[in-house]
Amino acid sequence: xxxxxxxxxxxxxxxxARRRNxxxxxxxxTLLGMEEYVDQCSTLLLRQFAxxxxxxxxxxxxxxxxxxxxxxVGELGNSPLRKHI
Numbered sequence: 001x002x003x004x005x006x007x008x009x010x011x012x013x014x015x016x017a018r019r020r021n022x023x024x025x026x027x028x029x030t031l032l033g034m035e036e037y038v039d040q041c042s043t044l045l046l047r048q049f050a051x052x053x054x055x056x057x058x059x060x061x062x063x064x065x066x067x068x069x070x071x072x073v074g075e076l077g078n079s080p081l082r083k084h085i
Contacts, residue, residue: 006018006019006022037075037076038072038075041072041075041085044071044085045064045068048085067084067085070084071084
């Protein structure tokens, strides 16, 4: 039998136990500790946008945001920065 995930689990005791297992990942201190990695990726993205703005090229921002997301997730997962941006 497949167990429900944390969000669809209806048993309060099981839900509470699972929530405690992941709660630290979303604690303010943990999130603030990740901020520097997100900032590095944001800086790279803004530099790229500045170059594009100077060239006055049209840009598909959806691709850039996907690359940004890849880089942020990679940074938070302790992977070396791939610089998709």
